[in-house]
Amino acid sequence: DSGVTQTPKHLITATGQRVTLRCSPRSGDLSVYWYQQSLDQGLQFLIQYYNGEERAKGNILERFSAQQFPDLHSELNLSSLELGDSALYFCASSVEGGGAVNEQFFGPGTRLTVL
Amino acid sequence: QKEVEQDPGPLSVPEGAIVSLNCTYSNSAFQYFMWYRQYSRKGPELLMYTYSSGNKEDGRFTAQVDKSSKYISLFIRDSQPSDSATYLCAMSARRGSTLGRLYFGRGTQLTVWP
Numbered sequence: 001d002s003g004v005t006q007t008p009k010h011l012i013t014a015t016g017q018r019v020t021l022r023c024s025p026r027s028g029d030l031s032v033y034w035y036q037q038s039l040d041q042g043l044q045f046l047i048q049y050y051n052g053e054e055r056a057k058g059n060i061l062e063r064f065s066a067q068q069f070p071d072l073h074s075e076l077n078l079s080s081l082e083l084g085d086s087a088l089y090f091c092a093s094s095v096e097g098g099g100a101v102n103e104q105f106f107g108p109g110t111r112l113t114v115l
Numbered sequence: 116q117k118e119v120e121q122d123p124g125p126l127s128v129p130e131g132a133i134v135s136l137n138c139t140y141s142n143s144a145f146q147y148f149m150w151y152r153q154y155s156r157k158g159p160e161l162l163m164y165t166y167s168s169g170n171k172e173d174g175r176f177t178a179q180v181d182k183s184s185k186y187i188s189l190f191i192r193d194s195q196p197s198d199s200a201t202y203l204c205a206m207s208a209r210r211g212s213t214l215g216r217l218y219f220g221r222g223t224q225l226t227v228w229p
Binding site: 002041042048056090103109 | 156157158159161203216217218219220222
């Protein structure tokens, strides 16, 4: 158990809908990262927050948004869902806000299925 | 061209075999190299990390980095069925320059059969 929690574990929804994925980082970790993992694309970095502020952006679509709250939990909002958004979404947390060597601890993931 | 290339496999070996997993990369700024292990239906977990070129050993696992060739490897000696997982390489640049972003390979699926 990494100490990172994600809810829900599974989510099944329809195209065009909007969903919210939630992540609670390990106690003491200030950084939260979101990743999307699909069979054809592998693990894709979406976005990073550090202590409530957006720190880095990766391949995140405009239909997706995220935020980190004062209690450091984070939410990833996915809207106007398409079939291609079906994937595993992972949250990871780390102690440091930047720097190359910061071990990222991954949560168990949320499996999103868009029908 | 992706920043990090990794053969997805699958790779199937008998118990006790030596396994070699590899990644190549294109960004010469990468200096920190990591290997994550991901079991089915679980999140990735950090297995090993190395800084710059050289080798690092941890039990049955050895990580090698050849920056001149932009090539990294993970060797697993005396492989066990419990090593069956997907292995992802990851890397990042100097402290502060990438703000903590990791670049991942696609992962190699390994099966060790008894």
